[in-house]
Amino acid sequence: MLDIEKNVLTSKDFESNQEIRWCPGCGDFAILKQLQNVLPTLGIPKENFVMVSGIGCSSRLPYYMNTYGMHTIHGRATAVATGLKLSRPDLSVWIITGDGDALSIGGNHLIHLLRRDIDVNILLFNNQIYGLTKGQFSPVSEQNKITKSSPNGTTDKPFNTLSLALGAGASFVARSLDREAKHLQEVLKSSHEYTGASFVEIYQNCHIFNDGAFDKYTDRKTRKNNVIFLEQNKPLIFGENNEFGIVLDGYKPKIVALDVNNSINNLFIHDKNDKLKAQILSNFSEFGLPEVFGVIYENSILKKLNTDFQSLENDTNAINLLISGNNSWRVL
Amino acid sequence: MNDIVEKQKVVIKFAGDSGDGMQLVGNQFTYNTAHLGHDLATFPDFPAEIRAPQGTLAGVSGFQIHFGSVEIDTPGDVYDVLVVMNAAALKNNIKSTNSDTIIIADISGFDSKNLKLAGHLADDKPLDEIKEKVKVVYEIDITKLTSIALAESSIDAKDKDRCKNMFALGVVYWLYERDLDETIQYINEKFSKNSSLKDANILTLQKGFHFGETTEIFHNRFHVLKAKQQKGNYRGINGNEALGIALICAGAKSNLPLYFSTYPITPASDILHFLAKKEKEYHIKVFQAEDEISAISSAIGASFGGSLAVCSTSGPGMALKTEALGLAVSMELPLVVCNIQRAGPSTGMPTKTEQTDLLQAVYGRNGEAPLPVLAASSPSDCFYMTYEACRIAIEHMTPVILLSDLFLANGTEPWLYPKFEDLKPINNKKINSTQQEVFLPFSRDENLVRNWAIPGTKNLEHRIGGIEKQQDTGSVSYDGDNHQKMIQIRAEKVNKIAQFIPNQDVELGEKTGDIAIVGWGSTYGSIRTVTKELLNEDKSIAHIHIKYLHPFPSNLKELLSGYKKVLVAEINNGQLVKLIREQFLIDAIPFNQIKGQPIKVSDLKSEILKQLEEC
Numbered sequence: 018m019l020d021i022e023k024n025v026l027t028s029k030d031f032e033s034n035q036e037i038r039w040c041p042g043c044g045d046f047a048i049l050k051q052l053q054n055v056l057p058t059l060g061i062p063k064e065n066f067v068m069v070s071g072i073g074c075s076s077r078l079p080y081y082m083n084t085y086g087m088h089t090i091h092g093r094a095t096a097v098a099t100g101l102k103l104s105r106p107d108l109s110v111w112i113i114t115g116d117g118d119a120l121s122i123g124g125n126h127l128i129h130l131l132r133r134d135i136d137v138n139i140l141l142f143n144n145q146i147y148g149l150t151k152g153q154f155s156p157v158s159e160q161n162k163i164t165k166s167s168p169n170g171t172t173d174k175p176f177n178t179l180s181l182a183l184g185a186g187a188s189f190v191a192r193s194l195d196r197e198a199k200h201l202q203e204v205l206k207s208s209h210e211y212t213g214a215s216f217v218e219i220y221q222n223c224h225i226f227n228d229g230a231f232d233k234y235t236d237r238k239t240r241k242n243n244v245i246f247l248e249q250n251k252p253l254i255f256g257e258n259n260e261f262g263i264v265l266d267g268y269k270p271k272i273v274a275l276d277v278n279n280s281i282n283n284l285f286i287h288d289k290n291d292k293l294k295a296q297i298l299s300n301f302s303e304f305g306l307p308e309v310f311g312v313i314y315e316n317s318i319l320k321k322l323n324t325d326f327q328s329l330e331n332d333t334n335a336i337n338l339l340i341s342g343n344n345s346w347r348v349l
Numbered sequence: 350m351n352d353i354v355e356k357q358k359v360v361i362k363f364a365g366d367s368g369d370g371m372q373l374v375g376n377q378f379t380y381n382t383a384h385l386g387h388d389l390a391t392f393p394d395f396p397a398e399i400r401a402p403q404g405t406l407a408g409v410s411g412f413q414i415h416f417g418s419v420e421i422d423t424p425g426d427v428y429d430v431l432v433v434m435n436a437a438a439l440k441n442n443i444k445s446t447n448s449d450t451i452i453i454a455d456i457s458g459f460d461s462k463n464l465k466l467a468g469h470l471a472d473d474k475p476l477d478e479i480k481e482k483v484k485v486v487y488e489i490d491i492t493k494l495t496s497i498a499l500a501e502s503s504i505d506a507k508d509k510d511r512c513k514n515m516f517a518l519g520v521v522y523w524l525y526e527r528d529l530d531e532t533i534q535y536i537n538e539k540f541s542k543n544s545s546l547k548d549a550n551i552l553t554l555q556k557g558f559h560f561g562e563t564t565e566i567f568h569n570r571f572h573v574l575k576a577k578q579q580k581g582n583y584r585g586i587n588g589n590e591a592l593g594i595a596l597i598c599a600g601a602k603s604n605l606p607l608y609f610s611t612y613p614i615t616p617a618s619d620i621l622h623f624l625a626k627k628e629k630e631y632h633i634k635v636f637q638a639e640d641e642i643s644a645i646s647s648a649i650g651a652s653f654g655g656s657l658a659v660c661s662t663s664g665p666g667m668a669l670k671t672e673a674l675g676l677a678v679s680m681e682l683p684l685v686v687c688n689i690q691r692a693g694p695s696t697g698m699p700t701k702t703e704q705t706d707l708l709q710a711v712y713g714r715n716g717e718a719p720l721p722v723l724a725a726s727s728p729s730d731c732f733y734m735t736y737e738a739c740r741i742a743i744e745h746m747t748p749v750i751l752l753s754d755l756f757l758a759n760g761t762e763p764w765l766y767p768k769f770e771d772l773k774p775i776n777n778k779k780i781n782s783t784q785q786e787v788f789l790p791f792s793r794d795e796n797l798v799r800n801w802a803i804p805g806t807k808n809l810e811h812r813i814g815g816i817e818k819q820q821d822t823g824s825v826s827y828d829g830d831n832h833q834k835m836i837q838i839r840a841e842k843v844n845k846i847a848q849f850i851p852n853q854d855v856e857l858g859e860k861t862g863d864i865a866i867v868g869w870g871s872t873y874g875s876i877r878t879v880t881k882e883l884l885n886e887d888k889s890i891a892h893i894h895i896k897y898l899h900p901f902p903s904n905l906k907e908l909l910s911g912y913k914k915v916l917v918a919e920i921n922n923g924q925l926v927k928l929i930r931e932q933f934l935i936d937a938i939p940f941n942q943i944k945g946q947p948i949k950v951s952d953l954k955s956e957i958l959k960q961l962e963e964c
């Protein structure tokens with residue numbers, strides 16, 4: 018630890034010497050940048066970070082981070098990271114994945130990682146399209162979307178990513194955007210601080226195949242009406258002048274104008290430790306409400322890390338007992 | 350008085366419904382036999398279905414043991430004694446009887462209901478029919494005698510019925526002059542919490558024994574001498590347990606934590622059960638994954654993190670693991686995948702044995718993805734070859750496939766076990782620092798092996814992946830010349846392992862001659878038995894058993910060239926024979942028997958005799 022204090026890490030330390038091969042204008046650049054900004058501030062030696070990715074544009078990220086990294090195979094980053102973290106609880110493990118990688122080919126490993134609550138950070142770069150294979154629809158592309166593989170529009174319904182994660186038993190669920198540098202940094206920090214599986218969905222613009230998919234959340238003109246940034250114990254308000262709020266009518270969230278009839282005190286108050294509320298939040302877009310960003314759910318029960326696993330120090334007696342079993346005999 | 354007949358070796362089969370406790374009886378008889386100093390081999394076979402319909406052919410469970418005063422290599426082809434608890438058990442086992450087989454049948458299992466369940470007509474008399482083939486059939490109402498013996502017992506009727514296996518065991522113990530003490534002690538421990546069950550089982554066992562003694566129906570008892578065994582400490586071992594023990598030993602020897610991940614699949618699951626039991630005591634990480642792909646992927650993650658990472662599976666699971674195996678080849682990380690083969694294709698016959706995954710192991714991946722392939726040849730050899738697989742994986746930074754099969758996994762034999770101290774050292778390739786200005790993760794030593802820099806090591810941060818790597822630096826490279834070079838390097842690295850494995854030996858016979866019988870894996874016992882018999886008949890024959898299948902031992906070609914004929918006996922449609930023909934241009938002859946069982950000694954023998962005639 019002393020060592021770290023002397024050599025304060027900076028974002029430069031996390032830049033690798035590899036040429037970055039994303040398309041100019043890709044949202045991945047911004048996410049990489051924020052990761053390189055946040056990691057040096059976490060008080061962890063650089064050699065203890067590992068980036069694990071699958072296949073896809075986002076999954077190239079480990080090559081651009083000057084940390085330990087593994088660029089694995091399609092859909093399996095979650096499984097690879099599970100083994101790494103189970104065997105090395107001392108490491109800070111970050112999974113870099115995309116919507117095709119995590120939700121389509123790798124769906125099974127993702128839900129099981131969440132169920133097991135392995136203490137890793139999952140950064141799901143969601144661009145709602147297949148980029149690296151050049152523009153097919155993904156399991157989160159909106160219905161009727163015209164793509165190279167759906168010239169007549171998709172018929173498949175998209176996943177609701179956050180509901181899927183919550184349904185799989187995720188204990189930490191958050192969402193951010195590539196273009197919200199500060200917000201993204203905060204979410205990355207919270208994700209790191211959380212002990213357990215942290216699931217972070219990051220809306221990421223694919224400049225080439227799905228440009229503008231998230232404009233309504235980022236465009237200066239529209240975003241204030243379409244976005245709610247969640248803050249713990251704060252009411253849900255939005256609008257150009259924060260003139261709207263969300264109230265709960267039973268379990269149904271509704272938009273209200275803030276006026277004499279609807280005081281701020283009656284609004285939906287965000288409580289990230291309330292799973293029921295998290296489930297409602299994850300469905301906001303289905304109710305035609307603004308999209309929520311921030312930490313949507315965090316299980317407040319403190320967890321203990323399993324550190325029982327260690328290198329066996331040649332306990333010859335114990336091993337000889339294992340070899341002989343308890344039913345051996347001697348031939349003279 | 351009964352005459353005592355001296356026997357050199359004996360094959361006994363206990364067969365009954367899967368609810369009849371035949372495995373328990375077989376195991377007890379096995380331990381008793383081993384402790385008496387006989388050599389032995391066993392073969393349990395049970396239905397694929399957990400609760401197959403009672404009394405049917407599909408529900409028959411059997412336990413075969415072959416023991417003697419001479420070396421025993423196989424569980425045997427023909428029974429000396431066949432114990433059948435019902436008509437289905439007899440029907441399933443008739444083909445392995447001959448006129449000298451003694452059959453002991455529980456006649457309660459041959460009532461009209463059981464006859465029907467076994468697919469007989471109501472007026473069929475299978476016990477009379479069998480007498481046309483077999484000279485001695487003892488018809489005993491074991492069920493009834495058990496119930497009479499337990500008339501006073503307080504246990505319920507169903508539990509009483511379950512004791513009949515002990516009666517049968519008692520009879521066989523009497524036939525082979527055994528002592529009951531050991532089994533009584535076992536029953537005492539097993540039922541220590543239920544004294545009425547304990548008493549009932551012991552009483553029935555004794556009644557069976559006394560039945561042999563007091564009734565006059567048995568013509569003979571049998572005496573088998575001790576085997577001449579090498580001095581030392583022995584235990585009984587089956588292949589899956591041997592494999593599990595070897596993994597823990599290899600981890601300790603190489604100073605690496607053991608990470609074991611798997612998905613339940615027959616016949617590999619017992620490895621999971623064994624290691625899960627040892628997890629706490631030996632600080633292993635045992636991970637039951639959500640599927641086969643996760644099992645191997647997580648192992649790759651653990652390997653990157655510096656563990657000895659191991660998976661176990663069987664054929665269908667192996668198919669699912671191939672993509673990830675390619676990744677391990679490309680990343681050059683140590684990994685051991687144990688394939689406990691069973692009959693395929695697809696689901697095939699999950700509880701039957703086969704050697705059909707050899708070509709899959711050697712070639713079955715996309716791209717050029719060579720890796721070492723090893724195979725165990727007996728239950729105890731599963732220990733040594735698993736240990737070897739780990740040694741090669743760790744010392745040569747490569748995934749390794751270890752082939753075992755159902756027959757080895759479940760078969761038991763006595764094992765003159767080694768001491769941990771005497772096992773070969775295993776040196777892992779971990780490094781803590783580098784002399785290089787910038788660390789080169791894919792620079793190599795003289796054996797083309799790269800170093801293992803694990804996360805947490807300062808200044809050795811690096812990235813690896815499935816994309817083609819530039820030589821030395823490991824950076825992404827799509828350069829054609831570099832790609833060809835890397836393919837050659839990876840192949841050469843695996844080929845060089847031939848320098849670090851033993852030369853091929855001849856198991857039996859001379860180093861030249863008329864015919865060499867070549868095998869791999871669990872055909873060991875059958876081939877050895879045939880070779881012994883033919884050597885006794887003064888034939889010019891040798892048995893060569895290959896345990897390192899890729900790369901082959903360096904002297905193999907020369908060795909095989911010393912015989913006029915090379916016959917390759919396998920439980921598949923000709924796989925090793927293809928490798929030998931391809932690599933050595935030797936006109937090897939295939940002998941294939943793929944019936945879910947070990948190769949029949951007599952069938953192999955007639956083929957060899959035919960080949961020898963043409964020599």
Ligand code: SF4
Pocket residue numbers: 038039040042043044045074075144148149222223224225226
């Ligand atoms: S295809 Fe899209 S996601 Fe991929 S690098 Fe280009 S802009 Fe980024």
